[in-house]
Amino acid sequence: MTVRLILDVSALLGYANTDTALAVGELIREVRDTDPNDHIGIPASALLTAYATTDDAGRAALSNIITDVELARSRQDPGQSAFLVLPLTSTEVMESADLEVNWPGRGHAIVEALRHNAVLATFRPCQDASPRLDIVDLGAGWTDDDPDGWEIADHD
Amino acid sequence: MKRVTITVPDDVAERLESVENVSAFFTEAVRAQDKKLRTEAILRAAEGNVSEEERRRVRAKVRAKFAEAEARKAARQLTDAQAAKVRADERKAVADQELRDAA
Secondary structure (H helix, E strand, C coil), X not given: CCEEEEECHXXXXXXXXCCCHHHHHHHHHHHHHHCCCCEEEEEHHHHHHHHHHCXXXXXXXXXXXXXXXXXXXXXXXXXXXXXXEECCCHHHHHHHHHHHHHCCCCHXXXXXXXXXXXXXXXXXXXXXXXXXXXXXXXXXXXXXXXXXXXXXXXXX | CCCCCCCCCHHHHHXXXXXXXXHHHHHHHHHHHHHHXXXXXXXXXXXXXXXXXXXXXXXXXXXXXXXXXXXXXXXXXXXXXXXXXXXXXXXXXXXXXXXXXXX
């Protein structure tokens, strides 16, 4: 089971916002279309933060992901969902917490991206977190007259 | 488990002639299609109404960004693998020398 893409809080908030959901959605489709067996990893702590931060419509969008993961779990086959919720284990807490100090909303996601050798999707780049971190900056360079692209409001 | 009887077009029937376990083949195909449809429904619900033109534009951009990130990752892995080979070659040279010295 390969986790190829990790979504941090900003990516989940982007997904939960209809103005920016398309970018995240197309990224998810890209993973699915190149290998249907690959997963999109959602760090549990990022999911909690995004769920608590977004509005009702955003919560509904995130709930749909959670329901899909739960359906696969009930069938005892995580491979039946494109998504995988990644728990914050005791061995990851301290490292995630340390990263969270400098890169709020990304600590657990960075740890999971490094652990799974996956690409981190974010609207708030954190390349300095690790030289081994590969990032898709969803916020930058969408139009010529708006090089900074979409922005996701700070949640921290 | 349930037994189902289905009717398929000739081309599918022909394809199935070379399949060892037809039940497993169909189960896998149905699950894959179900997963794809569920994922698509989840994404469409989040995205709302989007024109195909806008979808194509964003898709192209996102694909380029993701491919660039994965290319960076692959390049780093290649560098790491080359460095690991150099280190392994050095260890082998030392071990070979120790073997010769011991002989």
